[in-house]
Amino acid sequence: MNPTAPFDHPSLTRRAVLASAGLAVPAWASAAVPVRGGTVVIGPGAEMTTPLTSAVTTAGLAQLVSGKIFDGLLTYDAQFRPQPRLATSWQVSGDGLTVTLKLRAGVTWHDGQPFTSADVAFSLMEVWKQVHSRGRATFANVVAVDTPDPLTAVLRLTQPAPYLLTALSSPVESQVIPRHVYGKGDLLSNPALNAPVGSGPFRFVKWERGSHIVLERNPTYWDAPRPYLDRLVLRFIPDGAANVAALETGSVHLATQLPLSDVARLSKVPSLQVRSEATSYTTGVGVFGFNLDRPVFRDVRVRRAFAHAIDRDFIVKNIWHGQAVAVDSPIPPAFPDFAVTDLPRYAFDLGRAEALLQEAGLARNAAGVRLSVTTDPAPTGPLLPVAHHLRSQLAKVGVDLRIRTQDFGEFVSRVYTRRDFDTAFYSGNAGPDPAIGVQRFYWSKNFKPGVAFSNAEHYANPEVDALLERGQVETDPVARRRLYADFQRRVQADAVRLPFVSAAHVVVGHKRVAGLDDIDPLYGNFAGVHLLTA
Numbered sequence: 001m002n003p004t005a006p007f008d009h010p011s012l013t014r015r016a017v018l019a020s021a022g023l024a025v026p027a028w029a030s031a032a033v034p035v036r037g038g039t040v041v042i043g044p045g046a047e048m049t050t051p052l053t054s055a056v057t058t059a060g061l062a063q064l065v066s067g068k069i070f071d072g073l074l075t076y077d078a079q080f081r082p083q084p085r086l087a088t089s090w091q092v093s094g095d096g097l098t099v100t101l102k103l104r105a106g107v108t109w110h111d112g113q114p115f116t117s118a119d120v121a122f123s124l125m126e127v128w129k130q131v132h133s134r135g136r137a138t139f140a141n142v143v144a145v146d147t148p149d150p151l152t153a154v155l156r157l158t159q160p161a162p163y164l165l166t167a168l169s170s171p172v173e174s175q176v177i178p179r180h181v182y183g184k185g186d187l188l189s190n191p192a193l194n195a196p197v198g199s200g201p202f203r204f205v206k207w208e209r210g211s212h213i214v215l216e217r218n219p220t221y222w223d224a225p226r227p228y229l230d231r232l233v234l235r236f237i238p239d240g241a242a243n244v245a246a247l248e249t250g251s252v253h254l255a256t257q258l259p260l261s262d263v264a265r266l267s268k269v270p271s272l273q274v275r276s277e278a279t280s281y282t283t284g285v286g287v288f289g290f291n292l293d294r295p296v297f298r299d300v301r302v303r304r305a306f307a308h309a310i311d312r313d314f315i316v317k318n319i320w321h322g323q324a325v326a327v328d329s330p331i332p333p334a335f336p337d338f339a340v341t342d343l344p345r346y347a348f349d350l351g352r353a354e355a356l357l358q359e360a361g362l363a364r365n366a367a368g369v370r371l372s373v374t375t376d377p378a379p380t381g382p383l384l385p386v387a388h389h390l391r392s393q394l395a396k397v398g399v400d401l402r403i404r405t406q407d408f409g410e411f412v413s414r415v416y417t418r419r420d421f422d423t424a425f426y427s428g429n430a431g432p433d434p435a436i437g438v439q440r441f442y443w444s445k446n447f448k449p450g451v452a453f454s455n456a457e458h459y460a461n462p463e464v465d466a467l468l469e470r471g472q473v474e475t476d477p478v479a480r481r482r483l484y485a486d487f488q489r490r491v492q493a494d495a496v497r498l499p500f501v502s503a504a505h506v507v508v509g510h511k512r513v514a515g516l517d518d519i520d521p522l523y524g525n526f527a528g529v530h531l532l533t534a
Contacts, residue, residue: 029514034530039231040513042522043246045257046238046379047210049409050452051193053182055123055175056131058429058453059408060380068215068232068526069110069198070175073101073120074168078519080432082165086115086176086199087153096160096475103151107222109178110203120153121145122179131188133454135174136446137439138167141472159473162480163433170432201227201527212236221527228515228530247272247508254509256522260321260382266508273511275521276323276504283334284427284505285327286383287441288375288390288498291421292458296362296371303495305356306423307346309393312500314348319385324501329488330438331430332502337477338434340485344492354397362398370398377403377425378411381503387425412452419449419456427503428453434484435472442491443468459496 044064054062055070073087082090087101107115124145128135141161146154155164168174181197182190196204201223202215213234217227235252237243240259246252248269258266267274288310290297297303312326325333328346333339362370375390377383384405391401401423406414414420430437440446440453444460467487474480491497507521514532517524 029511029532030528031514031530031532034228034515034528035533036225036228036530037230038531039233040229040253040526040529040531041233041235041251043237043243043252043255043257044234045236045240045243045255046408047236049407050412052204052207052213053175053177053193053196055127055177056188056193058133059412063523065213065215065234066175066196066198067200067520067523068202069196069200069204070177071198071200071525072168072170072174073103073176074165076166076169076519080166080169082169087168090165092165096162097157099155099157099164101153101155103153104222105151107199108220109181109199110197110218111178111181113178113180114150115176115178115199116150117145117147117153118150119176119179121147122183123176124155127177127182127187128174131451133446133451134436134440136448136451136454137443137468137472138163138174138436160475161435161472162475163435163472166432167436170436201525202232210236223527226527228528229526232526247510250510253513254507254516254522256505256507257381258506258508260319260323260506263321263323263506263508271510271512272508274506274508276506283332283429283431284503285330285332285430285499286324286381286386286425286427286501286503287330288500289424289426289457290496291419291423291456292496293419294373294422296373297422299360300493300495301356301360302362302371303498304346305353305360305397306394306399307495307498308349308353308356309397309399310346310390310498310500311348311393315386315389315500319382319389320501320503323506324503327499327502329492330441330497330499331434331484331488332499334502335431335434338481338484340488342485343489344495346495346498350393350396353394357397357399364398368398369400372400372402373422374402374404375423375425376406376411376414376421378427379405379408381427383425383427386500415456416452416454417450419458421456424456426453430502434487435468439468439472441497442487457496459491459494461490461494464490464494 048061050059052062052065054066071086074082075085077083086104088104089102091100129139141157141159142155143158144156181192201221203218205214205216207213215232217230243255244262247255316324316326331338357370364370377387387403394401415424444465447455447458467483471483512532515528515530
């Protein structure tokens with residue numbers, strides 16, 4: 001459900017993560033001359049009641065679906081360097097205040113209308129900057145988009161944004177959407193959010209609620225002869241064991257959100273292959289956050305007590321089954337340009353947790369309970385088992401943690417709109433740059449009820465705001481690293497969000513499915529995906 005290089009840190013290589021689970025690192029196969037035709041069925045797990053257009057949301061289902069319906073202005077190569085897509089070239093002025101994009105000619109939207117610079121201006125100024133949880137920070141310095149002709153877009157900035165081209169290369173969220181479709185009436189109630197009209201390799205056909213989504217080949221795609229597949233089907237299977245069975249029987253060809261306890265076994269199935277890695281856009285960090293509008297959590301001693309009750313090593317080994325690494329910083333080691341180690345740390349120590357609660361004046365009552373609070377784990381990945389584990393640890397120090405469960409739509413509404421929560425478990429992408437993936441959770445100006453995966457904690461620290469805003473415009477890499485190091489030290493001392501794992505992105509697929517992107521195998525646009533002949 002964001003935004004660095006894939007596991008470049010020496011202690012966290014892709015192979016090290018896979019070796020810990022006894023897995024190998026295969027390369028996705030590809031035919032020399034791809035054959036056109038066929039259908040690939042994807043098992044994304046449970047259905048989410050979120051818009052399918054990820055220009056307005058970071059929800060995982062939207063990213064997976066609309067990454068195939070929409071193209072971005074840029075893409076990236078294996079070294080995460082910007083490459084052309086809807087923009088064929090770009091030029092950044094010497095002062096960093098102007099970015100000129102030359103757009104691809106002959107591109108049409110799926111309804112036949114031409115793609116133009118007006119769509120770029122609309123998408124950036126009226127969509128990404130206004131309603132996207134990451135875009136509000138990412139494009140904060142962009143104040144205008146000039147459109148001198150239909151194939152030229154000029155971004156005007158008040159200050160340099162050294163990460164901007166990286167943001168425009170995002171395959172799943174900085175997506176240009178058609179003004180003539182999405183610019184009518186209220187954007188967030190536009191029916192096209194759930195029946196997207198894009199310019200990408202696949203066209204939306206239907207969403208059968210509770211069952212599946214169908215996409216079909218775009219015959220007028222600009223990058224002919226791609227795409228090769230005739231159809232993509234996303235089949236919702238909320239039960240993890242049933243999703244595993246569907247993979248093994250061949251009724252599903254690619255799947256994620258699988259029970260991690262099954263990954264090692266699936267790697268030994270001859271017809272399947274497993275990829276388990278992090279990339280700049282899929283490196284997620286699991287966190288436990290506090291609603292700072294609750295008076296009890298305004299005491300940092302209480303928050304630090306909770307931090308000392310988290311056994312990260314147990315969570316990695318027994319709940320994530322080795323498909324993650326323990327972290328205690330918002331910027332994980334998969335981002336070596338910014339990750340630092342000299343931070344305030346909270347070792348698993350229940351004695352220290354109890355002492356802090358006592359210091360905060362939270363004495364045990366006759367039943368031995370100091371504090372009763374709720375927690376809301378997002379229904380994604382193994383966050384619910386983590387919540388149960390933390391509940392058992394906190395009970396030992398007199399905290400009654402009551403777990404509430406709900407579907408994804410209700411979780412988003414409760415935490416980000418109604419703000420009816422005490423604490424919450426969730427995960428969010430940390431990349432591809434701190435200004436894109438991390439700032440949204442800590443910047444006080446990104447506290448905006450109704451915007452999912454924004455500053456739900458209602459954290460407001462002027463010193464942290466200043467560091468984040470300086471990091472957005474600093475062009476010297478060394479100075480920028482210092483700013484984000486200082487940021488990490490301050491927020492870890494404040495302990496308003498408690499990072500506990502950086503999770504690998506696990507994808508299991510049939511070996512007949514070829515041409516998948518090595519960096520974003522499930523979230524890529526699938527233009528080059530094809531089926532190998534038996």
